[in-house]
Amino acid sequence: MTTAELRPTAPRPALSIDVEAPRQDELLALLEQSTVYARSLGYPPESNxxxxxxxxxxxxxxxxxxxxxxxxxxxxxxxVALEPDADGGRPGDAELKRMFVGERARGLGVAGALLRRIEADAAERGIRRLVLETGDLHASALALYGKHGYREIPQFGQYIGEAHSICLAKPLAGE
Structure with missing residues (x-):
């Protein structure tokens, strides 16, 4: 028996995923947790x-x-809808930003569910490729995105030349 087989599996919560206004107390708290977590990874402030x-x-x-x-x-x-000339993406690109799951819900499939919903909505809206940036010290994010088909691309936009930035992309259906 492997260690993974011995570990109890937490039940997956029933989720609803909707587009919402970010200025809500509960979401502001999640954003603050995200900021604290990002800073805890040890990146210099200019790399966040x-x-x-x-x-x-x-x-x-x-x-x-x-x-x-x-x-x-x-x-x-x-x-985030990208302007190809201004943001460094190419036509049909949108950027995934501020992906964060609160500590009590990690490991329950929330991040994957968010990705699937965003990818489906983006494809419906005619977006052909999702791009994102994450840090080289953020192993869990790199694993998540790799598992969901995101592959490394050259740095783009504001991330060009950033020592800690890893940029990833995933073509959406029909691409």
Whole structure:
């Protein structure tokens, strides 16, 4: 028997994932937890590219929130429409930002559910490729994105030349 087989499996929560306004107390708390977590990884401040709540409220951004059956926010992620010339993406790209799952919900499939929902919505909206940046010290994020088909690409936009930035992309259906 392997260690994984001995470990009890937590039940997967029933989730709802919807686009919501980010300026809600519960979501602000998740964003703060995300910021604290990002800083705990040891990156220099200039290597953290976290969108603040004002940026998340822009019309070019959609914030997806995963909630349990009791309505508690478990995680969130943002989808940002990119301007190819200004943001370094290519036509049809959108960027995934601020993916974060609260500590009590980690390992329950919340991040994967958020990714699947965002990917489906993005494809419906004509987005052909999702791009993202994560840090080289963020092993759990790299594992998650790799498991879901994201592959490394050259750095783009504001991440060009950043020593800790790893950029990833995933073509969506039909690409």
């Amino acid at each position: 590219f976290l969108l603040d709540v004002d940026a998340l409220e822009r019309s070019s951004v959609r914030v997806y929130v995963a909630r349990d059956e009791g309505g508690r926010a478990l995680g969130l992620a943002a989808l």
